[in-house]
Every structure is written in structure tokens, then in C-alpha cells.
Amino acid sequence: MTGVLTIVGLGPGDARHRTPAATEAIADAEAVYGYSAYIDACDDILRPDQFVVRGRMTEEKLRAEQAVDAAAGGRRVVLVSSGDAGVYGMATLALSNAYEIEETARPEVRVLPGVTAALAASALVGAPLAHDFACLTLSDLLTPWEEVERRLRAVAEADLAIALYNPRSKGRPWQLDRAREVLLERRAPTTPVALVADIARDGQRVELTTLADLDCGKVGMTTTVLVGSSTTRRFGDWLVTPRSGSGRSAG
Amino acid sequence: MTGVLTIVGLGPGDARHRTPAATEAIADAEAVYGYSAYIDACDDILRPDQFVVRGRMTEEKLRAEQAVDAAAGGRRVVLVSSGDAGVYGMATLALSNAYEIEETARPEVRVLPGVTAALAASALVGAPLAHDFACLTLSDLLTPWEEVERRLRAVAEADLAIALYNPRSKGRPWQLDRAREVLLERRAPTTPVALVADIARDGQRVELTTLADLDCGKVGMTTTVLVGSSTTRRFGDWLVTPRSGSGRSAG
Structure with a gap:
């Protein structure tokens, strides 16, 4: 049996x-x-x-x-x-x-199913993933880095909000810096970014910043990084993405 | 107060x-x-x-x-x-x-946070969203359709698995057919597709098909549509996406 x-x-x-x-x-x-x-x-x-x-x-x-x-x-x-x-x-x-x-x-x-890190991190800072979004891993252990970069470019081009999994570890120290550069080619320096670490655990930490000011050194293995779309706004301690899609079409 | x-x-x-x-x-x-x-x-x-x-x-x-x-x-x-x-x-x-x-x-x-439809639908058919994926809505009530199409193209190009929210309703009868055409420009006709309706409710329905065979008429307001990446495989009643990223780089 x-x-x-x-x-x-x-x-x-x-x-x-x-x-x-x-x-x-x-x-x-x-x-x-x-x-x-x-x-x-x-x-x-x-x-x-x-x-x-x-x-x-x-x-x-x-x-x-x-x-x-x-x-x-x-x-x-x-x-x-x-x-x-x-x-x-x-x-x-x-x-x-x-x-x-x-x-x-x-x-x-x-x-x-369960509550994945992207959703838990998003809830802690408001609603940055409220419209279209992508979950991407920055780990290049199983995927060549050029493929990771290609995906980042496409998702940035599509103006999706992004949740980055496995953004940085001791063995992968430079990938997030490079991802930030790639995203800055297509997203404004003022694009809101949230770093959320150790979600629902002792020592939970939330930090709001921007693509320009993102200090990758603050990001570790237990951090989820959320990157806004062109329409994501910061309201005080919240990040909010409107449900009306891209800024290109807002009117 | x-x-x-x-x-x-x-x-x-x-x-x-x-x-x-x-x-x-x-x-x-x-x-x-x-x-x-x-x-x-x-x-x-x-x-x-x-x-x-x-x-x-x-x-x-x-x-x-x-x-x-x-x-x-x-x-x-x-x-x-x-x-x-x-x-x-x-x-x-x-x-x-x-x-x-x-x-x-x-x-x-x-x-x-809560368990969003993409995750619940995915669990019912295995693990189609196990690597990078995007959640997109096909509703063009708040977003012009050309913008929706642009996002679909970019996400297909990036070879992400996709969860489609609001795929079809009485008032939006053609959008899913058009999305299927757009995806077929960049994804194989054999790409696995899952239709999951009324999740965890009476009448829950799961149907596995492919992009080529997808019958949009079967999709309603309470359906979530999952579209595999190029690496997603069908194993019996399961859809499984490997954790090694794109097929282009598999080796």
C-alpha cells in the first residue's frame, strides 16, 4: 500500500x-x-x-x-x-x-500553498505589489547570470513591480549591485525600494529606500527586496502601487 | 482617539x-x-x-x-x-x-498577507511557479489593452511562468484569446496551461491543457490561468517547473 x-x-x-x-x-x-x-x-x-x-x-x-x-x-x-x-x-x-x-x-x-516572502514583505510596507508584479531570484547557482540579467531587463521594461528572492549572500556578494545597475537603466533613481528581513521572526527589519540610495551591503540572506513600478508611491511609511497599471497610460 | x-x-x-x-x-x-x-x-x-x-x-x-x-x-x-x-x-x-x-x-x-490565487492554483496542479514568475491581470478596465499586451510580450520574452488574473468575463470576452495569441508568438504551442476555477470552494475545477489547445470559452471570472515557462513539464496530473531557470541555459 x-x-x-x-x-x-x-x-x-x-x-x-x-x-x-x-x-x-x-x-x-x-x-x-x-x-x-x-x-x-x-x-x-x-x-x-x-x-x-x-x-x-x-x-x-x-x-x-x-x-x-x-x-x-x-x-x-x-x-x-x-x-x-x-x-x-x-x-x-x-x-x-x-x-x-x-x-x-x-x-x-x-x-x-503558503504565504510566500514576497506577499509577507509587501504587507509589511503597504501594497507595493498591488498591480502586476514578478518574483525573480538573483541566485545564479542554477541559472547563468546573463539569463538572470535578461529577465531583470524584461521585467523592468514591462514596468512590473518586482520581488527579489535570494538577493545576496556571502558567496554571492555582487549580484544585487549589478541588478540595481540593470534596473536603473530602465527605472527612475527615485523608484521606491523596500528591504524586509527576518519576516515574522525576532529581529524583523523594514527599511524603505530608493533604487538610487539602495545600499546593497545592508542586504543579507534573509532579506526580501521589493522594487516598485513607475507608479509606486511612498506615502509616509507605506509603499502603494495603484491598480491602474503603468504610469505611461495614467491619465 | x-x-x-x-x-x-x-x-x-x-x-x-x-x-x-x-x-x-x-x-x-x-x-x-x-x-x-x-x-x-x-x-x-x-x-x-x-x-x-x-x-x-x-x-x-x-x-x-x-x-x-x-x-x-x-x-x-x-x-x-x-x-x-x-x-x-x-x-x-x-x-x-x-x-x-x-x-x-x-x-x-x-x-x-494571504494566500493569493496564483499560489493556491499552482499548488493544486503541482509546482508550475517554482522558479521566476509574474502575476498579470488581463483586465483593461483601468489599464489600456496595448499596455497589457506590452507586459505580456515582455514577460513571455523573459520566459517567466505566468499567473493570469481576471482572464475573462462577460464584459471582457476577447482579451484572453488575444493574450493567447501574443503568448504563442514567443512560447511553444505545447507550453503547459492550467485552468483552476473556484479554488477551495464547492465546484472547484482543475483542467490541464496547452497554449495551442486552450479553449478560452471554458474560462470565467473565477478562473485563474497558469501558463508555464519553456522549462515547465507535465508529469501526469502535475505541472512542474524546475528550479534551474530558463531552458536556454539548461545543460
Whole structure:
């Protein structure tokens, strides 16, 4: 008999932004797999009778395989990601692994949505993503940098608001500076920018700035960077994008 | 004394995808404003002692004003949207209204994030938005159609996965057909497409197709349309986008 694998997004930080569906799935699981920090984030639900695997940062592939195998073996398994598991999360790896299993032995797989960092960061500063927007990662570990730059250019050209994931880390120190240059080719220096770090966790930080004044040195691994469109305005401590599309057509 | 306005996204459909933060804010409110269908969606929390305003579809502006005024008058007020209030939701209108009030009389405003339709639809079909993606609306009520088309072209050119909001209604019957044509200029006819309607509600429907085979007549006001990137693959009933970026650079 095959089991069920539920791939769960915990939302950002604490349990306030975790959906009841995610909480139920974890409570109902026989085995829970996740990166150790995400296991900590659902510690309030876990019980001693559950088989819990606290994984390491670099072992996503192994973790996805283990979770799929456990479900194929007949268990009710949950694999947790932060934010939304389907946005730069674990869902792709796990679904790809599950599909490699012969159909008769393949576990049932479900994905539960969550509040991804772009939405959580946006809410903290108002409504910068209120009209069309894109989520882009600046990580060039799996994608050549020229491809990342091409996407930035296209999205800037289309005048979308942008949420940048993985903007900067010790191993990727220059990418955000370069992204800022690329965006400045097509966006005004006064374009509002928000840096939101450690969302819904101790030490949560919000800083509003502009493309011209953006100090990339302040940005770390747990920061989400939001860049306004040409219509995004700063009202005091809020960033607001009107729902009427591009500034080119405002009238 | 000024009050507090909390702008809340309920997530899609039923309460399973509504965050505890949203539920708490509604339970704690003295007054709750929202479009009638969204008031229904949080009926399980509402109490007879709360002042509840069930608004009409076309009266978003009035509703935002009323909610802001009630908060400025000293009440704890919640304004509800479906999905995420900051994504094509009520947050922009309410924040803009609040900012027009003199600072000393302005209520405190908070925005709580929610599971937006793109994420909920994506989870139901696997992980099509797992790498870079854009949310675009096809509504040309507030944005000229040529601007919508320009954005579609740029996003297709950048090879992002796409979630299309407001794809089609009685009053906007041709826009999705035209969007399909624009996307087919830059995406393969075999590009996977998902139609997801009435998410987490009675009658939820999921249909997988391709850009070539997309029958726009099947799409209605409550449908979210997901369009894959060049790397999105169909595995049985799942759509999966790898986390390695564009097909141009896969190797």
C-alpha cells in the first residue's frame, strides 16, 4: 500500500501566517521532513510519536528523495518548506522524484500553498505589489547570470513591480549591485525600494529606500527586496502601487 | 482617539487557507467591511455584536472610504479581501484613502498577507511557479489593452511562468484569446496551461491543457490561468517547473 506525501509551505516566520491546512497536515503526519530551521518553525505541532528528520541546508535533494520514499513505503509524510513550497521551495524536487517511481507504487502527492516572502514583505510596507508584479531570484547557482540579467531587463521594461528572492549572500556578494545597475537603466533613481528581513521572526527589519540610495551591503540572506513600478508611491511609511497599471497610460 | 484599520486577505475559498493572523484580526474587530461574498467567507468568525457591512461588487471605493473613516473615528476595523489584500485587492484603495487624512487624525493601518490565487492554483496542479514568475491581470478596465499586451510580450520574452488574473468575463470576452495569441508568438504551442476555477470552494475545477489547445470559452471570472515557462513539464496530473531557470541555459 502506498502512502501520501503532503508538501507544505509554512509561511514566513512564526505560526501566525501558517494556514490551518498546513497545520492539520503536519499534525496528521507520521513522518515530517524539513530543513532544521523549518522543523523548528513547526515545533509547536510536532509530537514525540512522529518520525522527524531535521535536514541540512545543502541536502534538499536527499531530503526530497527520503520523503518520497517514506510515502511510497506507505506512510503519511509531510515535507515542509518556509513560505510557499511551490515558490523556490521543495515542491519541484519532490514531485520530480515521485514521478520517477512506477505509477503503481507512486504515493499520492498533495501540495498546500503558503504565504510566500514576497506577499509577507509587501504587507509589511503597504501594497507595493498591488498591480502586476514578478518574483525573480538573483541566485545564479542554477541559472547563468546573463539569463538572470535578461529577465531583470524584461521585467523592468514591462514596468512590473518586482520581488527579489535570494538577493545576496556571502558567496554571492555582487549580484544585487549589478541588478540595481540593470534596473536603473530602465527605472527612475527615485523608484521606491523596500528591504524586509527576518519576516515574522525576532529581529524583523523594514527599511524603505530608493533604487538610487539602495545600499546593497545592508542586504543579507534573509532579506526580501521589493522594487516598485513607475507608479509606486511612498506615502509616509507605506509603499502603494495603484491598480491602474503603468504610469505611461495614467491619465 | 484614532482607531486601527487592518486590511486582511482571507486566502481562497474556505477557511483552510486563511491565516491565524487574519482570523484573529477579524475576531478582534468592532466593525468588518467587505464585499458580501467575502463577508460570507469569514462568517464562521463573525459575531452579532460586530458591525458588519456587506458591500457590493462595484463599490470598492466607497467601502475603502467607509472602513478608513470608521477607523479614524476610533474603532478597530477590518477590511476583508479574498486571496491577498495587497494583490489586486483592497489594500491600495484603503491606504491611499488613509493617507489623505491629516496625520494627527489618521488611523493606524496594518496589512495582513494571504494566500493569493496564483499560489493556491499552482499548488493544486503541482509546482508550475517554482522558479521566476509574474502575476498579470488581463483586465483593461483601468489599464489600456496595448499596455497589457506590452507586459505580456515582455514577460513571455523573459520566459517567466505566468499567473493570469481576471482572464475573462462577460464584459471582457476577447482579451484572453488575444493574450493567447501574443503568448504563442514567443512560447511553444505545447507550453503547459492550467485552468483552476473556484479554488477551495464547492465546484472547484482543475483542467490541464496547452497554449495551442486552450479553449478560452471554458474560462470565467473565477478562473485563474497558469501558463508555464519553456522549462515547465507535465508529469501526469502535475505541472512542474524546475528550479534551474530558463531552458536556454539548461545543460
